[in-house]
Amino acid sequence: MVLLAAAVCTRSGKALVSRQFVEMTKSRIEGLLAAFPKLMTGGRQHTFVETESVRYVYQPLDRLYMLLITTRASNILEDLETLRLFSRVIPEYCRNMEESEIQENAFHLIFAFDEIVALGYRESVNLAQIRTFVEMDSHEEKVYRAVRETQEKEARTKMKEKAKELQRKRYEESKRGVKSPGFSGGNSGGFGMSGGFGGSSGGFTTPTEAITPTQESRPNTIKASGPNRAMKLGSKAKDVDSFVDQLKSEGERVVSAAETVNKLAPVSTPQVDVEPIHIVMAEDIVVRAGRDGGLQNMEVQGILKLRIIDADHGYIKVQVDNTESRQIQLQTHPNVDRELWRSCGQIGMKMSNRPFPPNTDVGVLKWRFQTSDDSHVPLSINCWPQENGAGGCDVNIEYNLENTEMELNEVTITIPLAAGAPPPIINDCEGEHEYDRAHCALVWRIPIIDKTAPTAAMDFTARGVPDNFFPVRVSFSSTRPFCNLKVLGVVSTSDGAPITFSQETQLKTNVYEID
Secondary structure, three states, X not given: OOEEEEEEEEOOOOEEEEEEOXXXXXXXXXXXXXXXXXXXXXXXXXXXXXXXXXXXXXXXEOOEEEEEEEEOOOOHHHHHHHHHHHHHHHHHHOOOOOHHHHHHOHHHHHHHHHHHEEOOEEOOOOHHHHHHHHHHHHHHHHHHHHHHHHHHHHHHHHHHHHHHHHHHHHHHHHHOOOOOOOOOOOOOOOEOOOOOEOOOOOOOOOHHHHHOOOOOOOOOOOOOOOOXXXXXXXXXXXXXXXXXXXXXXXXXXXXXXXXXXXHHOOOOOOOOOOOOEEEEEEXXXXXXXXXXXXXXXXXXXXXXXXXXXXXXXXXEEEEEEEOOOOOOEEEEOOOEOHHHHHHHOEEOEOOOOOOOOEOOEEEEEEEEEEEOOHHHOOEEEEEEEEEOOOOEEEEEEEEEEOOOOOOEEEEEEEEEOOOOOOOOEEEEEXXXXXXXXXXXXXXXXXXXXXXXXXXXXXXEEEEOOHHHHOOEEEEEEEOOOOOOEEEEEEEEOOOOOEOOOEEEEEEEEEEEEEO
């Protein structure tokens, strides 16, 4: 089938949301939508109507219509199946089939329409996949915030419990006549009655502040109120040291203040000298594979964004080199000249007298690659747990860089563990490892994976059964794109002179798991 456009319109033909999938003028689509109500006749039992040039396939939605405009040569059965999927998408974002509700959620509907049809052809997707694809932009942020809030809440709760425990021990020692070193009432900076570590606020800003002694400025002169009431600064350090040792014995990972500052600080990205024209190539990769081998699904979505910092450089054309041998879907922005792109691989405005908008990120080209062929996977993971007969498993996990042309940075492999199990015993590990007690998982970190070190393994023993160690989740980033697209240059539309530009390439994982 060749789908020309999809629209939600009123009974009178007024378009509330319209998405064109092939190149069409505004007057053309408005004329087609205006002609639709005139073709409707009373008592019709069909859900389609044809003219000399197009076919209208529609479905009533209360006082509205879900309308598809196709060519007359398209398969009517496929048209009806696609129409049903479009009709099911609308209630996902609109509670009521009212004009105001449709217009309020117009952008969500357009994004969903783009997932169903690309370049006029139906994509092989279902409703659940469409919902996932549309929400994918904010999924990572929601997960990050939820994890961060949970960690902070657990840290505050644990610190309060430890502070109360130490306070109770001192109270019991004082009842037995044992002097508690370093304790002073009020807000003098010791373990005060407010339950906080230091200061008078009694709050817990970060876990590190609760376990790292702070140095505060004190007056030089301190009036002694008695021989046994003088402050003993060294005793506070001993209490904190014993507290830290206790946390470590329970499996908690205690970091220094410097490490905490580094973790809380924003992740530094490579500095790029931004020119008046800045180009960003961003890709997201989704991989779902089976634990016994075999790729279930792999998808790469990419977009080329153009940012014109200097408004004087808005009249340009971008030369893109496409050397990708795999079957990828490419789609340009509706305002981009498609004939120019098809003929010579250049991205320019459809209306040559209009410049690219300045000071905004404009997505001018997007692409998608989807496959179930495991030969395209950049990084393969082989996790092999085997029961050892002692209530646990000996687990061997290794990775292999399948695409040696890629360079993966900040690779993190997270292996779940059985709930309530003690920390695993690491027998052998290449790279860094960490036991995440809060989420009951083993985290394996590798700074960089490239062709010089394409494979490594880790061997450990942990309590549980083989199913406890799945799904294995992987995350990484890269400055090299997965698809072989490259910007060769930028030229002026007036005289063809080359223009200096800067460029960034960002590849990151969205979902990458072995289940």
